[in-house]
Amino acid sequence: MPIFYGIFAYLSFTVLLGFLSFYDFSLGLISLISFCHLLHYRLPRNRIYLLIVSFSFWLLLFKLNLSPVPISVPETDVHETIRFIEYPVFDGNKMSANVNINGRKIAVSYWLNSKTEKDHLRTISYPGVICSVNGNYEIPSQQRNPNAFNYRQFLLTEKIYYTMTIHEMKECHIGKRTFLDYLLIIRENSIAEVNRVFPTHIAPFINALLFGEDRGMEEEDQAAYQSLGLSHLLAISGLHVSILSVSLFFLLLRFGFTKEFARNFLLFVLPLYAVFAGMSPSVNRAVFMSWCVLFLSKWKDTFLPIDALGFSFLFFILRNPAIIYHVGFQLSYLVTACLLLSSAILKKHARYLTSSVLIALLAQLASLPVILFHFYEFSLVSCLMNIIFVPLYSFIILPLCIVMFIIILIMPSLIDFFANLLMKIVELANSITNWISHFDLFTITLGKPPVFLFIFYFFTIIVLFFVIEKYWLQKKGLLFLLLFTPIIFQLLFVKWSPFGEVTFIDVGQGDSILIRLPFNQGNYLIDTGGNISYTQEEWEEQANPYDPGEKIVLPLLKSRGITHLDKLILTHGDMDHIGSAKTIIEKLPIKQLLVGDTIHKKAFELEIIALANKKNIEVIHVYEGLKWAKGKYDFHILAPRLMDEADNDASIVIYAIVAGKRWLFTGDLEEAGEKQLIEKYPQLRVDILKVGHHGSNTSTTAPFLSKIKPKAAIISVGERNRYGHPHQEILDRLQENTIDIYRTDKNGAVSYSFFLNKGRFSTVID
């Protein structure tokens, strides 16, 4: 029975609706009903039924596959045989790889013991190597902060359910290698060859373009490309694959092969290319889609490109439903689908603007909501940059890379000329991106749109495309309205949200508290968290050591649309409070830096003050008695006393009235400080207490508690920290006083969000 054109596109759309319903059932159902309602005028009834059946199927599939099922607590201290399926990544003293254990894919990591061991392990051609190891299985860490990176979800997109930390690597031997293993070895050797021939700042670009390998790329370059919306150029995309296939096809014809042969040859070569290109979702998608189109072209009734796209989409979703969480997967399908649907617009109007300009504009528009959802900001110049860079990469840099690589293989002596040319071009491109990405002006940080707004964005974008298709630019007013309404909504609901919050961010062991007043009246950050670093030998140092400011605090602020801090308050000089302060100061405009007016500050705190002075941030040394107010929100500084000796007891203590509640933020205040506080302020009563010093038994004394009588207490403390915080006696003491306890080690981030004087606590982990 013949089927109708667009069937795979429609089925794919029901996947999206099913996923939306899995997330938010009512919103998904409303979208399905409106979609079917729109279609029922023109589509026969049985097709509408087909859509509904397909929707239910996908909803069920997502429910069964993506619901957080309680994973059985994995075994510890096991002996396993692991089989490497790829090359591991070596970063400082850490080696990590995805391996195969009894047919399951597991992400393993191993802390290297010595430089000799590292040097030895780096020489192995891993694919197909089998090692016996001892280690612990672990459940990948879940999301602990609002809008933070979700490692568990990320691994799910690669079909990985467990991680393993290896304690001991015992003997390794080469097992029976598959064809795929050999391909991966050739790929790795080619990458190594490129790295050998080219200087370190150019080689990663060539490797990215030829092999989809982004290891070794400078963080700065990567950030610049990403912030300008160009990172898709450094990944192997559909455009990429089509350029390669088309040129190969015509090359074969030129050499006198038949079309039939050229087609079959491409069908054979494309999958191999996917392996060489690193098999990332975008590569797989691009290759599989081209493969589908090519394969089906044998029959006279060719697939529409959008059906081929839908077919490959359904294939990948069926293979692993969690792939839908993958940003690259989302963007590549979204943009391709939108451009295919816009073929009528492009065909009709490409003469007004050149088609590459129009394509860049449409792609930009279509990807905006997804970009905002994942990166919270977009670049105004992104479109312009794409117009320039897409042709540059597609028609100059990529072909040059291919030519180069062939030359390396056959005539290494000719390399210099091309290498210099390529280097000049790539260097120029990079200096342009780096230069432009430094203009903050072009980057608009709007924050993360909530789900309803995310859907609203798509709704307006679909209507927008529809209007453009039908009327081109005649209805300017309507186009503006469609474009700006969701952005205005986002400004009102996210950036200038009427809701305020006090969030105790889970930065591991340490403190970081965000106070955000409604309508963007004030953003205050008390402490930044920070990692305690140890002196390491050079081989042990990781390229990007973990920094909670960079990985947790900044993304959280960005996701709220916060682009500056009114006050950064550093309670005292311990690393777990101010370790990430430099990162925050470097990356975010700050109006005032508040530090205690204490003497004998530690060197690190002085460095931060110096940095702030350099950046022209007003540094205020505060002491008891100072206060500030913003609207009906009052903040009083109760400690330290002027010229106190810098230590825990000289932490800045803030008493605040926020949302009609009395808050006390105590830093690392200990017994002596608490005693002073209640002597000085005998009338002090609070509703919510940030428990001093991470719940250590040196703080939160019984007299202090019974005096200030809090109703809720928050303990900011790291999971499984080395100090044993919080101490049991403190927990007992809080419980005896019938105080609600929130702990960042158990609850993840703890947030009090409020509207006027009404508010409630919520936690990331229940």
Added chain:
Amino acid sequence: MQLFIKEYCLYCDGEIAPQIDWGSFFLGPEKKLLCESCKNRFERINGATCRICCRPMEQIAEQFQHDDLCNDCLRWESNRKWKHVLNQNSSLFVYNDFMAEVIARFKYRGDYLLVQYIAEQIKPLIVKHSFDYLVPIPLSKERLYERGFNQAEAIGKAAGFHTTNLLTRVHTEKQSKKTRAERMDLEQIFRIASQSPAIDGKYILLIDDIYTTGSTLRHAAYVLKAAGAARVQSVTVARG
């Protein structure tokens, strides 16, 4: 192997290339009657036209243009009998060779399905007018018997409108065999149909397949005006 359902062009019988765009994806596919290349052979009337007969000004030599009127209409309007009889005509397509073929196929060879496409196109034009009755130019009994259907009525009905047969026709020779002068001075060829509803003070919209000299439409309008119609306009598929 036929994997997908195909659609074929009503005119050339070629396969219609499927296309999925924003409109057809979210609102469902429109039934495609003609292929793109056939569609493109229809030449829409755009730009400046004669205020009354809708003839494209670009077809008229400079010396025959009189402000917004063509020479023809000026002559009709300067005749006392015909002044203000037909208030305005609107036409959709230029009567080019292709249009002639289409009309011939539809009108004389009875390719009734083609009317669907024409009706679809003319519908917005009809909607633009305000009228009490949509009146097809009638055929004589003999001609109707020969042809089997009235093409003007068929177009109006296919476009989804109710048509009212206010007129009947006295059988004469085919129009296309007559000269302009003969047509202008024709004795009355239309009559108000017996049992027609009240015409006095009504707005009438005439519908026909083609406007050539405007004599047919004017004769029809004359009878209607004489019966008291307040305004008579016309729409035609082609402007000859």
